[in-house]
Each structure stands twice: as structure tokens, then as C-alpha cells.
Amino acid sequence: MTVLRLPVVLLLSGLLGLVGCTAHKPVPLYQLDAGSPGVPKQAQGLAVLLGPVLIADYLQREAFLQRQTDGSLVPADDARWAGSLAADIDQVLLRQLAARLDSQRLVLAPAHSGFTPDVQVLLNVSRLDSGPDHPAVLEAQWRLLDRSGQLRDSRLVRLQEPHDGSAADQVQAQSRLLRQLVQLLGDAIEPLRNQPIAEASKPTPPPVRPSKPKNQEIPRLSPPRNGGEVLRF
Template sequence: MNRVRLPILLLLAGVLGLGGCAARAPIPLYQLDNGSPELPKKNQGVAVLLGPVHVADYLQREALLQRRADGSLVAARDGRWAGSLSADIDQVLLRQLASRLDSQRLVLAPTQPGFTPDIQVLLSISRFDSGPELPAVLEAQWRLLDRNGRLRDSRLVRLEQPHQGTPAAQVEAQSVLLRRLAEQLSIAVQPLATAQASAVASPASEPPKSSQSPSRAHTPDKPRIPMASPVRNDVEVFRF
């Protein structure tokens, strides 16, 4: 009788084990927080083309990477990104720049037909991660091009943000880093946009035209030739 019950008990244990696995809590999914910026209501302001925005290859995955003290990276077991991290980065920067520049005229690269940007922002993010015991770090390079494609500004940046160590706290710290980067970009873009707007509003002045009419225009005096005066001859001739 005991031999019969043993397989049944093993079968029940397996079923209960599968039920326990099925009841396991799902892995949390995270998105970057754009900070709920106040967006401009009017379609005006500086025209900005954001991108291309290049994100390092090691970040092109759903795994929420954790950096260890020795510099190695491992995928978090208790969290991952909800979708594309690159797309999240684009949207956070786009909304933050629109709010800080007070402009609705921002477009993500590639550009749209008929859109001529005043400023193009080229951005390359080489590092964007954190760890339970390490701060969130953002390393990037941005370049600003004017409407003629000339390089007007360039900068390498490294930003750090501390956190409490949990996955949610790390994601919030990374969101803060992106908002800080957008602040730096807006500060760099604003004077360039103002200078270009002034150049368009005040074209090069033409040389002043003469106020005199062509008929009254000054002409150089011709040299005066002295007129010969007749010589009077008072001598009379007498004939006999």
C-alpha cells in the first residue's frame, strides 16, 4: 500500500511545485520618467532637429543592467526595461528641450520634408547605467550645428546621480541625469538660436544712396579758356 502511495505523493508534489512557479510574482518593468514638463501651447520658437541620437550598443536590450564594483555588468533579476531604452531617451530629451526652450518646433531625426532647423543637436551616449552600490552615470558627447551645417559648439559630459540602491531608485536617478543633460543642451542652444534669429531679422545694410538727382549731380568744373579780347588799332592810314 505504501508503494502505491509514493508515486501519487511525488505527482502531487510536482503539481504543487508547478503551481508555485505559476504563482510567482511577475518581473517589474520600468520606464524613464520625463518629469512631466510643461509643454508650450503655441507653435512657435526655435526650430530644433534632435538627433541622430546614438546609444551605446550594450544598452540596446531589455535587460536592466547592473554595474558591479569591478566594472562588470549583469542583468538585473528583479527588473527590466519596458520596451526600447533608446526610444525612452529620445522622448525624455524631446519633451524636456521643448519645455526649456519654450518651443513646439522640435523634431526627432530623420528630418521631415519642409522642416528647416535653426539648430541640429547631434548626441552620442556612451554610458548610461548604475548599480545597487554605485551611482547612476551618464557619459555623452553633444554637438550643435547651425542651419548651414557648421559646427557651432561641442562638449563631452559626465554626470552622476546617487540613489537608494533599489531598481526603481536607479531608474529614477537615470531619469534625473537625462533631465540634467537636457538643461545643459537648452543653455547651449538658446544663445545660438537668438543670434541666428537676429541675423535673419537684420540683413546686411546696403550702402546709402545719393540724395541728389542725376540732373543735379555734381560734375567737375571744366577748365575755362580765356577769351581773346579784340585789339583796337587807332592808327589811321592816309592816302594822297
């Protein structure tokens, strides 16, 4: 009996091993595609401070969220982000914008104390997602500050990109949306390239106080020498 049961035990073990391998199938990891922006040639180009870049709370995770027909978001079972999506967005924006402006002088906030930007970009990404039956959608707002810290431009954008429904093509669609955002942002920054440099204000000299008059001696009246009479009234 033991000999007859041995093939059955081996068959069951093989089936369980196959099920175990299927259950532990590795999940593909994805990153946003920065494209091929190239390296900027101008080492002394426009100085831009990128950030703070605020990313929506629901994007602060490794789950690859899928937009459903009812508007809800469900983590995908067959895909995940490779690391922090927020950090990935920062790097794509930085590389793309540096190439768009042809400048090596782009810094992510916070910048060191010695960096003085010509333009500061305040960016808020409130939405970046897609779904099997939903296009990729990007919603964001930017504000541009000039050298003196004055608001020069502000804009709300909503961009949309189709895809074929697969996770890989959704990632590519979201990457294209970020590149479109950079193109629009670069167009808004260009008019600030030749902004006049404000002259340093000269310190106002302190008011000149009038000098105190020196003590002058009161002249003494000497009696008349002719011995005249003093008239009293």
C-alpha cells in the same frame, strides 16, 4: 495502501505548483521618467532638429544592466526595461527639451524635407547605467549646428546621481540624469536663438561679352582729280 498514499500525492502536487508559481513570478518592467515637462505654448518657437541621437551598443537591449564592483555589467534578474531603452531616451530628451525651449517645433531626426531647423543637435550617449553599489552615471557629447550648418558648440559631459540601490530608484536616478543633460543642453542652445538670418546670395550675372564689330567697308581711294604725278622713291 492507495488511500493512505493519496494525501501524500496531493501534498507533493501542491508543493510543485507552489514552486512553479514562484519560478514564473513576473519580472517588473521599467521606463525612464520624463517628469512633468508640460506642453510648450509657442507654436512658432525655435526650430530644433534633435539627432541623430547615437546610443551606446550595450544599451540597445531590454535587459536592465547592473554595474558591478569590477566594472562589469550583469543583467538583473528582477527588472527589465519595457521596450527599447534607446527609443525611451529619445522621447524623454524630446519632451524635456521642447519644454525647456518652450517650442513645439522640435523634430527627431531624420526630418522631412520641408523642415528647416534653426539648430541641429548631434548627440552621442556613450554611457547610462548604475548598479546596487554604484551611482547612476551618464556620459555624453553634443555638437550644435546653426542654420548654415556651421559648428557653434561642442561639449563632453559626465553626470552622476546617487540612489538607494533598488531597481526602481536606479531608474529614477537615470531619469534625473537625462533631465540634467537637457538643462545643460538648453543653456547651450539659447545663444543661438537670435542668430542672424543669412541673406540669400544673389546670383552673379554672367560676364558681358563685347559685341563683335560689324563688318565695315574699307574706303576706296579715288585717284586725285588734279591729274598730278605720282612720285616714286
